[in-house]
Amino acid sequence: xxxxxxxxxxxxxxxxxxxxxxxxxxxxxxxxxxxxxxxxxxxxxxxxxxxxxxxxxxxxxxxxxxxxxxxxxxxxxxxxxxxxxxxx
Amino acid sequence: xxxxxxxxxxxxxxxxxxxxxxxxxxxxxxxxxxxxxxxxxxxxxxxxxxxxxxxxxxxxxxxxxxxxxxxxxxxxxxxxxxxxxxxxxxxxxxxxxxxxxxxxxxxxxxxxxxxxxxxxxxxxxxxxxxxxxxxxxxxxxxxxxxxxxxxxxxxxxxxxxxxxxxxxxxxxxxxxxxxxxxxxxxxxxxxxxxxxxxxxxxxxxxxxxxxxxxxxxxxxxxxxxxxxxxxxxxxxxxxxxxxxxxxxxxxxxxxxxxxxxxxxxxxxxxxxxxxxxxxxxxxxxxxxxxxxxxxxxxxxxxxxxxxxxxxxxxxxxxxxxxxxxxxxxxxxxxxxxxxxxxxxxxxxxxxxxxxxxxxxxxxxxxxxxxxxxxxxxxxxxxxxxxxxxxxxxxxxxxxxxxxxxxxxxxxxxxxxxxxxxxxxxxxxxxxxxxxxxxxxxxxxxxxxxxxxxxxxxxxxxxxxxxxxxxxxxxxxxxxxxxxxxxxxxxxxxxxxxxxxxxxxxxxxxxxxxxxxxxxxxxxxxxxxxxxxxxxxxxxxx
Numbered sequence: 001x002x003x004x005x006x007x008x009x010x011x012x013x014x015x016x017x018x019x020x021x022x023x024x025x026x027x028x029x030x031x032x033x034x035x036x037x038x039x040x041x042x043x044x045x046x047x048x049x050x051x052x053x054x055x056x057x058x059x060x061x062x063x064x065x066x067x068x069x070x071x072x073x074x075x076x077x078x079x080x081x082x083x084x085x086x087x088x
Numbered sequence: 089x090x091x092x093x094x095x096x097x098x099x100x101x102x103x104x105x106x107x108x109x110x111x112x113x114x115x116x117x118x119x120x121x122x123x124x125x126x127x128x129x130x131x132x133x134x135x136x137x138x139x140x141x142x143x144x145x146x147x148x149x150x151x152x153x154x155x156x157x158x159x160x161x162x163x164x165x166x167x168x169x170x171x172x173x174x175x176x177x178x179x180x181x182x183x184x185x186x187x188x189x190x191x192x193x194x195x196x197x198x199x200x201x202x203x204x205x206x207x208x209x210x211x212x213x214x215x216x217x218x219x220x221x222x223x224x225x226x227x228x229x230x231x232x233x234x235x236x237x238x239x240x241x242x243x244x245x246x247x248x249x250x251x252x253x254x255x256x257x258x259x260x261x262x263x264x265x266x267x268x269x270x271x272x273x274x275x276x277x278x279x280x281x282x283x284x285x286x287x288x289x290x291x292x293x294x295x296x297x298x299x300x301x302x303x304x305x306x307x308x309x310x311x312x313x314x315x316x317x318x319x320x321x322x323x324x325x326x327x328x329x330x331x332x333x334x335x336x337x338x339x340x341x342x343x344x345x346x347x348x349x350x351x352x353x354x355x356x357x358x359x360x361x362x363x364x365x366x367x368x369x370x371x372x373x374x375x376x377x378x379x380x381x382x383x384x385x386x387x388x389x390x391x392x393x394x395x396x397x398x399x400x401x402x403x404x405x406x407x408x409x410x411x412x413x414x415x416x417x418x419x420x421x422x423x424x425x426x427x428x429x430x431x432x433x434x435x436x437x438x439x440x441x442x443x444x445x446x447x448x449x450x451x452x453x454x455x456x457x458x459x460x461x462x463x464x465x466x467x468x469x470x471x472x473x474x475x476x477x478x479x480x481x482x483x484x485x486x487x488x489x490x491x492x493x494x495x496x497x498x499x500x501x502x503x504x505x506x507x508x509x510x511x512x513x514x515x516x517x518x519x520x521x522x523x524x525x526x527x528x529x530x531x532x533x534x535x536x537x538x539x540x541x542x543x544x545x546x547x548x549x550x551x552x553x554x555x556x557x558x559x560x561x562x563x564x565x566x567x568x569x570x571x572x573x574x575x576x577x578x579x580x581x582x583x584x585x586x587x588x589x590x591x592x593x594x595x596x597x598x599x600x601x602x603x604x605x606x607x608x609x610x611x612x613x614x615x616x617x618x619x620x621x622x623x624x625x626x627x628x629x
Contacts, residue, residue, distance in 0.1 A: 015208050016162045016215070023165065047162075048171045048197050051212060054204035086403075 001066040002074040010085045013056035016047075018084035023047050025080045031067025033077065044077075089314050090297075094265070094290030096309035097276045101327040102263035102285045103320075106313065107241040108298045116224070118185040130176065130186045133226040138167060140222065141251070148254050148278075156278055159215070159250050166219050172197060187224045194220030211273045218249030242304055242311075244293060253278045263304045265311060267292050287311055340619050345376035349625035351604045357625045360418070360612035362590055366408035369417075371615045376622065379416035381538065381612020382477070382590040383408055385461060386423060389430050395457065401464035409472040416473045418515065418538065418588075418612075421461050423447045423479040442546065447480025452489055462497045469509035477515045477538055482522040487533045490514075519543035519591075524572035527579035537580045538612070539573050541591025548572060569593070570602060577606045588612055597624045604628040 008014060014022075026033040026044040033044030037059055042049040044063070055061060061081075065073045120126065145160035166172065172193055179189035198213035243256070243264040253275045256264070261284060269275055269288035279286040285306035303312045303323045312319055349357045360381030361372035365388070372380060388396050388404055409417050424430055425446020438444040451458035465476055478490055494514065501508050514533075518524050519540035527537065545551065548569060551562040577587045588610030593599055595613040597620065603611065604625065613621055 012208050013206060016212050017158055020162050020165050043171075046171050047165050047169045048200075048216075051209060052197075052200050052204070054206055054209060056206050 001064060002070040003062060003064045004074065004078060006061045006063060006078070006081045006085070008055055008057055008059045008061065008085045011057045013059065014051065014053065014085065016051065018080075019047055019050045021080050021084050022077070023050060025076050026073070028076070029065075029067065029069045029073035031065045031070045031073045033073065034064045034066075036062040036064065089312060089316055089319070091310055091312050092265075092287075092290050092293060093310050094287040095271050096306035097271060097279045097286040097288060098283065099307040099330075100263075100283065100285035101306070101323065101330060102242060102304045103302065103323065103327070104262045105239070105241045106244050106265075106297055106300050106302050108295050109243060109245045116185075116188050116191055118187055120183050120185045123181060126180045126184075126186045126189070127177070129227060130180065130189070130223075133186065133223045134167060136226045137219070137222045138164065140226075141167070144251055144254050152254070152278065152282055159278070162212075163215060163219055163251070166216060172216075187227050190220050190223050190227075207270065211270060214247065214249065214269075214273060214275070218251055221249060222251060242302060244298075246292075248275050250275055250278055253282075256282075256284065258282065258284065263287075263306070265290055265293070265304065337619075340623070344619055344622050347622075347626075348378075349622045351625055351628040353604075353629055355604050355607060355628075357604065357608065358416075358588070358610040359618055359622045359625070360416070360588065360590075360610050361618060362612050362614050363408070366404045366411070368615065369408045369411040372618070373411065373413075375615045375618040377412075377415070377615070377618055379418070379473075379610075380408065380412060381418055381588050381610060383417055383419045384423070385420060389422060389424065394432055395460070398460045398464050398467075401461060402467050405465055405468035405474070406471050409468050409474050412472055414472050416475055418475045418477050419465050420477040420479055420517070421448070421451055421458065421465075425450060442552075448478050448486055448490065449480060451478075452486065455493060458490075458493060459497055462494055463501060466497060466501055466508035466512065467506055469512050470507045474509065475513035475515060475536070477517060477536075479517045479540070480519065480543075481516040481530065482520050482526075484526070484529050484533065487516060487530060491533065517543075517590075518573075518576045518587075519547070521548050521572060524576045527576040528582070531580045531583040531585060534580075534585065536585050537576050537587040538610075539576065539587070539589045539591060539593075541569060541573075541589060541593035544572060544591065545569055545593075570599075573603075573608075574606050577608060581607065586610065595621060597621070600624045601628045 010018065023045055035042045035044045035050060035053060037053045037055050040053055042053045044050060063077060065077065141160050141163050145157050148157040148160060175193035175196060176189045179192050180186060184192065194216045198216045201213040201216070202210045204210060240260050240262050242262050245264065246267045247269055248264060248266055263285040265287045267290060271288065273288070276286065276288055285304055287304060287306060287309060297313050300313050303315050303319065305323070315323070349359050358378040360379045361377040362382040363369060363372055363380055364384050369380065388401060405419060423446070424433065425435065425441060425444060429435065435445055462476065465474055468474060476494070478487070481487060491514065498508065498510060513535040515536035515538055516523065516530060516534050517540045518527065518537045523530060524544070545562045545566070549562055549566060551558050573589070580587045586609040589603065589608055590612040594611045595617045600621065611621055
C-alpha cells in the first residue's frame with residue numbers, strides 16, 4: 001500500500017472542482033483510493049463521498065492507495081492535489 | 089410601496105413587472121409500478137439529462153465562459169456518482185417511484201453537505217437538488233413550461249438552479265429575485281458572468297405582488313415594489329447615467345481593446361498596466377493591457393507580519409504571469425523605505441528617509457531577502473514572459489552587483505533542477521537624476537529602462553510630494569523632467585534597448601505627444617486609464 005499526507009491550502013477547501021479533478025484522476029487506476037480526514041474515510045473515486053468529508057483549508061488528508069498500479073496512482077494523485085488545492 | 093432588501097449580484101439596475109415562478113412537485117406522488125420498470129425509467133431519465141447538461145455546458149461555454157461551464161462538468165459527475173445512484177436504487181427497491189426515489193436520495197446528500205459547516209460546500213447542496221429536479225422533470229415528460237411569459241419581466245423564484253439560470257432568455261429576463269441563495273452560489277456566479285442584475289436571499293415574498301411593477305437595484309441590494317412616481321424618476325435618471333457610462337466604456341473597449349496603439353507617423357507604443365498585486369492582472373487584461381509595466385512587490389511584504397517565503401512570492405508572481413498569457417510582466421523588486429515602512433524589517437528611524445535606506449539599497453545589504461525575490465521571479469518566469477526591474481539605482485556598480493546575484497540565483501536553481509527563463513530581461517527604474525544623467529553608461533548593463541516620474545520629479549526639483557506648500561512645483565510638467573527622460577531614452581535606444589514610463593506622467597494625456605516624439609516604447613498606467621491612453625496615442629502625430 002502507498003500512502004501520503006496532504007494539507008489543503010486552498011481557502012475554499014475541497015470544493016466541487018478540485019474534488020471532481022481528484023475523482024477523475026483516481027478513477028483512471030485500478031487501485032482503491034481512500035481519503036481519510038480526522039478518522040473519517042471517503043472513497044476517492046466518488047465525488048459525493050469525497051465532498052462529504054468537509055475538508056476545508058488547512059485540513060490534513062491522509063491518502064491510502066492499494067492495488068496493482070498504486071505507485072503510478074500515488075504520483076498522479078499527488079500532482080492533482082498539488083495543482084488544485086495548494087493555493088488560492 | 090414596499091422595499092425588500094437582499095444581497096445584490098452585480099451593479100446593474102432593472103425595472104419591470106414581477107413574475108413568480110414556483111416549481112411543480114406533484115409528480116412525486118406518482119404510483120410505483122415494478123422495480124424493473126422504475127429502474128428503466130430512471131436510466132432513461134439519466135441519459136436524457138446527460139444530453140441536456142452537455143448542451144447547457146456548450147451554451148455556457150459560448151455564452152458565458154469556460155470557468156462557468158465547469159459547473160456543468162460537476163453536474164455531470166454528480167449524475168454519474170455511484171453513491172447517489174445506489175441510494176436512488178435503494179429507494180426504488182423499497183417501493184418508491186423513480187421521482188420520489190430521486191427526491192429522497194438527493195435530499196439525503198443535500199442535507200449531508202448542508203451539515204458540513206462550510207458555506208461553499210453547503211452551497212453545493214443546491215447543485216444536487218438541481219440535478220434531482222432535472223431528472224424529475226425529465227421523468228414527467230421533459231417539457232419545460234417554466235418561463236412562458238412573452239413580455240420582459242423580473243423573475244421571482246424561491247431559488248433558481250444553475251441550469252435554469254443559463255436557460256434564462258436574456259431578452260426576456262430583466263433581472264431576478266430569489267428567496268434563498270447566497271452570493272457564492274453557482275447561480276449567483278452565473279448571473280454575474282451573464283450580466284443579469286439579481287437579488288438573492290431576500291426571504292419569502294408574498295405572491296400577491298405577482299404582476300406588480302418594481303425597481304431592482306442590485307448595487308444597493310434592494311427592490312422597490314409599486315414605487316412612487318418620484319422614486320421611479322430618480323431611479324430612471326440613475327439608470328440612464330449608469331447605462332450611458334457602461335455603453336461608452338463598452339464601445340471604447342470594442343473599438344480599442346485589441347488594437348495596437350500606433351501614432352499617425354507609425355510609432356507603436358505598448359500600453360501596459362501598473363498593478364499592486366497579482367489579483368489586479370485580470371482587470372488589466374480586461375482593459376486591454378499589452379502587458380504589466382510595473383508589478384509592485386511591496387503588498388506581499390506589507391500584508392504579512394514576517395518575511396514572505398520564496399514559495400509564497402512564487403505563487404503570487406506565477407498567478408500574474410499566467411493570467412497575462414505570454415504578455416510581458418515587469419516585476420519590480422522590493423521598493424520599501426521612505427514612505428513605505430514594514431515593521432519586521434526593523435529599519436531604524438531616519439532623519440531623511442527619501443534619501444536614506446530604501447529600494448535596491450536594502451536588497452544589496454540584505455542579500456538573503458533579495459535572493460528570495462529573484463529566485464521566486466525566475467521560477468515563475470516559465471509561465472509566460474517575466475522581466476525584473478530594480479528600483480532606486482544611481483550607479484553602474486549597483487547594477488553589476490545585482491547581475492552577479494541574479495546569476496548566482498540562476499546557478500542555484502539550475503543545480504536544484506528548477507526550470508526558469510535563463511534570458512530573463514533585467515531593467516532599472518530611472519528615478520534619480522543620477523541614473524538619467526549616467527544613462528549611457530547604465531544602458532550597457534540592462535535590457536530596458538522604466539522611468540518612475542514621481543520620484544524623479546521629487547529628486548530633480550527638490551520637491552516633497554507630500555508637502556502641500558511646494559507640491560504645486562512638481563505638478564507643472566517641468567521641462568527638467570522631460571529633458572532627463574529624453575536623455576535616458578536616447579541612451580537606451582542607442583544600445584538597442586527599450587524604455588517605458590511607469591509614473592504618473594505616463595497617464596498625462598497632454599504629454600503623450602511629447603513621449604511619442606521621444607520614441608518612448610511603453611507607457612504604463614493604472615487600469616482605468618489604459619483605454620484613454622491607448623486612444624490618445626492613436627491621435628498623436
